Amino acid sequence: MKKMFGTLAGAALLAAVGTSPAAAQDYPYRDITTAVVWGAGGGTDTINRMIMAEMEKHLPVSINVINQTGGVAGSNGMVYVMNQPDDGYTLVGLSESNVTAAVQGGWDKKFDYWYPFIVGGSPDLISVPANSPYSTLAELVEAAKAAPGSIPAAASGAGSIHHLNLLAIEKGAGVTFKFVPYKGSAPGQEAAIAGEVALVVTSLAEQAPLIAGGELKPLAMLTPETAEIAGMTVPSAFDLYDGLDAYLPLKQAIGFAVHNSASDDVKATLTEAFNAAMAGEAVAEWAAANNYDIGGQSGPEAQALFETLEANFAYTLQDLGVATVDPASLGIEKP
């Protein structure tokens, strides 16, 4: 008994000596957990598992990735991490779609509750079924001008990033389509292949296998840049319509975040590991293979990006009449 006490005391002493000189620099001394708010196998989950594995190489500890799904716009997972201490040992894996959780009543925080890190996102594009009569965006827009509001367009659920992109191209090109909501990108693309809708707006990463398989015909990227896929060059919609830059690009922002209230040391350590991982070869290769654009923003820069997204999403949802909470009451300013 006495011996054990001695051992314990010795261990405690050692630990004290080891930690006392610069307690703050010791983050992280135990494993970190990242709770992804979307399901396993989805884009946000895949990206988090990839980046966490890379960041591990630059940290002395392991990072476990778990999934905490459900709620409204991923609110379950965000509430779960919010309820954990802000010591940097619990991170949240999230995406741009989570900014709507507050106005949809999932939780009551503005998005600046988080200190985000953006790994990247895949650019949206507008595509039509392979056997569609339209082979350029101009033809499609012309047809829509001739019959406003009658050409069915798929773009995930109301208020999703893809829906906002569809709204933006409608405003920019001065047309209206008949927006048909689907539960996600995959069913929307399926509907386009089946000929149920005339066009679909989802991300390049999601459409890539279908474009390569000849099921979908890409018309235009909704980014200023063109894209190369399956031996084709997809033109940018920006070259066709001048006014587009007022509304676009609205890009996915997938990554993770720590409590904004976390200490500066925690933020610095994470940022260092994040930057080192993002600079690595593995991330670049992964992004190229999966049609993702690399982000790499963190901290205030990423917060500013999310603030724009939050304002955009929140007021669009309010306009659509699906926001249950007034964005102004949360302190979200009109864009």
Next chain:
Amino acid sequence: MEFVLSQLAGFGGAFAALVVDPLTYVYLVTSVFLGITFGALPGLTATLAVTILTGFFGNKIPLDYSLIALLGAYVGAIYGGSYPSILLNIPGTAASAATAMDGHPLAKAGRGGEALGLTTTASFIGTLIGTFALLVFVWALLLVSKNIASPEKALLALFGILLSGTLMSEDLVIKGWIAGLIGLAMAMVGMDPLLSEPRYTFGWSYMMSGFQVVPVLMGAFAVPQIIEGLRHADVGKLVQFRDRIVPNLATVRRYLPTITRSGVIGTGVGALPGVGEDVAGWVSYGVGKTVSKDGKNFGKGSVEGLLSAETANNACIGGALIPLLVLGIPGSPPAAALMGAFKINNVIPGPTIDPAIILRVVAILVLASFTMFLMGLFTARVFIRILRIPQTVFLPVVMVLTTIGSFSVGGGINDLYLMLGVGFVAYFMNMLAFPIAPLVIGVILGGLFDETFRRSLFLSDGDLSVFVSRPGAAILLALNVALILSQIPFVQRAFGRLKRRTA
């Protein structure tokens, strides 16, 4: 032909990948063992085995491995039900009810070992027939399914719910339909998929994401069985047998036509949405009784009767997976549980499913049927010993497993209240002879029906003619109408008169 060959080549690749992975065997042997145990214990069904494993493994391990566990348990449980059918005259699962008809008389005549050997072989061949059909037909159907749009999907979902209600009812067909409609209503809870409006949530945020499939499955299938089992905890009298459990190859060869016919019937029944192994067993048994020269001996210990039932219920597995993988419509109640496992892994079965998953499913089924065959021949005596465990011991264990399974998928206490609530409702529905499977099929297909039906109308600006103007939709609508009309007494009498007049 070239197409079949390329499928076989793809299957070969998937099979090889599976065989060289040592982890495969860990999951496979464990899950087949568990499956047979569940099947062998009266009151525990194949659906329950797959459901509980979905809760446990669904999103904890990679989908590749959870598929091994789920399919292994599925194959094992359908086969395992034959033990108590033969030895106790109590079907271990509803799927092997027809097996008891001839299996038990055989056992009483001292041929128990032979009967078990035959069911093992029949189950093995049956599984392979179903699996082969899955490999070939899934691709043929996938080509067609690319043209299936919302109106067809809506009508197919409705057909699945109605058909399951029609065939699963014990007495009145309307009871099956009522159960299906209750499930349909439950599927309406949550965020509306089209307009993002909350429906029937009563301002409760838990309800926003709707009723989760796994707790509903657990509540509907597990809880009533546990209550029922604990109320009537009696163990039947085990028939002893002295002969060895070996597959009688001469008998198998002699009855090969019967086995092939039953395999095809089983696969076909399995492919019908929401109709499971029990119906397959009975239909095949009925057909066998009608067409066989030996028909008058069915029920008195006919080997042919035994083979008819036992081949068909295992062949049903492959059949049930065809509509699941191609259309996202489960072909049987265990397949519905399997669909839950796909969904929580974010794999949406349907036209755009990754073909590699289908090949892997086929490879797993083949390997699982081999495992089942070997286990059946060499360790059957272990499983027979399990039959002596009193239900008062294993049912509480199952209840604990069920609860953990329900909880672990979503990680919320509300899921447990949901499971218990559904469980008690399901128990009383069982007592009133309302079938429970249509309710679960309703919950699973209801969301699909609601979304696709309303989207069809949305696209057509409310014009109902979309359901007849498309050829596929028109056929499906006709099937739905025919199904309903065929159950109305007035129409049945009219048809009867018409038949007599032409005859």
